[in-house]
Amino acid sequence: METVMMILIMAIIGSLIGGLTNKLAITMLFKPYEKKYLFGYALPFTPGLIPRRREEASTKLGEIIMGHLLTPEVFVEKLNSENTRNFLVLFIDQQLDTMEREEWSTSYVLNRIHPTLSEKILQGLNDEIYKNVEKYGNDIYEKNIDELIPSESRLKLDQYMFETHKMILGKAREYIRSERGYHDIYTMIDEFIENRGRLASSLKVFFSKDSLTLRVQSEFLKLLNQEKMNNILQTFIIQEYDELRARDVASFISESDKGKMLSNVSTFLQQQIDIEEKLNIPLYKLNPELFKSFQEKGKYQLVENIIQYLGKNFEKILDKLQLAQLIKYQIDNFELSKIESLVMEVSSKELRMITMLGFLLGGIIGVVQGIIVSIF
Template sequence: MHTVYLIAFMVLIGAVIGGLTNSLAIKMLFRPYKEIRIKSWRVPFTPGLIPKRHDELAIQLGKMVVDYLITAEGLGKKLKSSVFSEGMISWLRVEAQKVLTSNKSAAQLIEENMRINQPKKVMLEKTESFVQKGLSQFLEENRERTLSDLLPETLQQTVDSKLPDITQYILDRGQAYLESPEGKEKVSVMIDRFLIQKGTLGNMISMFLGNERLVDKVQPELLKFLRDQGTYQLLLTLLENELVKWKGKQLKDFENYINQEEVVSFVVHTVHKHVPFFEWIDQPMEEWSGAYSDFVMNNLIPRGVELALTVLSSHLEELLKKFHLEDIVTEQVKTFSVERLEELVLSISKKEFKMITYLGALLGGVIGFIQSLIVLLIG
């Protein structure tokens, strides 16, 4: 009976010591949270392991997250998966449908979600600023260049090819005007003025021939002149020469004739008038978005998601570097209190820590049993 008590006692003592030792070791991972000092002497094993290595733990966690958990390769596979892309498309379609069928205007939605007051006014101001800056920059950069350098080659060729037609049009319009009663009257007035300027000689001509008879003689000659091939060729040559002169002029030669404010105002007014968005922005979305709903849902969103995921996948490594993810994780872990870290670890591994304690008690009991046998054998 004495032997049984001895074995049981030794086993119990070993189990208690083993369990308490493991439990204490687990506690010492976190506690004490701060070092304990008796005057200038620091009590050994204070603070606990994790509080003592808090900064190192934060750095290592940051490296582990970047090197093994959130990697460009892993994220790339996730982004390229059909499940992820389909999920993104479905989510965007739901959100887009809410916007497209809203009874609020685009201006209201922009004000609510982007915190931009009077978005239409802001857009017009931005357009005006953009046009003003672009025009000023264009004039500054091209002041010394000629029109021939600035105008597109195709436009110059088109103008050149149209000169014969323009020449013929001018002559045709001149003939039509001379043949009209208004044109004949104008010629008569001009003849009368000419004769008056000639004084006595003009009066004598007018007296002998009569103004009407002179008009009747001059008008056919003028028409014959306009119909003559030589006149056509002369006018065409004059227009070609003038066009060459104009092409050779520099932009600065016309700068005094360019009112930048009027040009900018004209462009902005044209954009405001002809770009539909400026009209729609104050209307409820549901009134005008229906015509574009199918395009947005079946074309814009799928292609946009595909393009966005492709671009993200190809630049993931660079983006992760720019995010400084390792530094973010490190800083976040450093801000964790030791109590929070303890709570976090225990919430994950509480069951395992209990098993370690029980295992320590079991091993302690086994060791106590073995010791008791050794004592009995020696005794």
């Protein structure tokens, strides 16, 4: 009877030692979370295994996930799958339908990216118009007239100016012969006689105003028909024309007037182009044929381009994302209590079995020890 009691007691003691040891070992996986001290000395096995090795474990876990599980090849294979292609096509279709139904404009899309982006782009385009107008305006301002005339136009203009004297002389002769010309000559003679004193008044004794007018008219016509007058006028016109062509635009327009002209031209172009109105036109109305073509065919090419681009650059993208470091950072900053509760929740049944196995093995060892002691 004493032997049986001894074996039973040793079995109970062994069972408790085995079970509680396993229970303590499981608890020490996480606890304590921090290093503990006694009389200024750090206690062994503190902190627990996982808190102590968390940084090393997070680094290894990140490397394993990115090195063996989430590799670029895995992503590329997923990208090239039919499901991914169908998903992208469906997504584009949904966006196009929404765009058409809600009449998305360029301005609306830009403002979805940033509330003031449309306004900034509008201002930027208007500023660009002014800069270009100012640039070309300044270029023109520094050139002479001859540089601004196209070669073909210059030939026509040269020919026209070479013949201009004939037109002027012809018009002058027509004027002198006309009733108006006669009247104007008569009026000037009358004013001359009235304002020149006795000498001029004495002419009235010998000549009437009408005869003087006819005489002056005749002399004017003789003068205009002389070849020398023809040459003088032609030479004068050509000289003035050449001098005009050689002058800079700046000699005709002041700096202040130039600034006003450039501003007016810029404002006119902005009004004619009306960028703001175009930004508010629904996208599908900007070019209906192009929009329809994209709906029917273009979207498939876009999907292929996206997949090809991502496939070629996915390794670079993953390197830039630094997912291994991100995984490490997330694990390092995850609360230990939550990790513990998560592990316990997932493996509670197995951990209980390990504890029970400790009780069982401890009891068996206690029985074996009791039998050995009773025999010897």
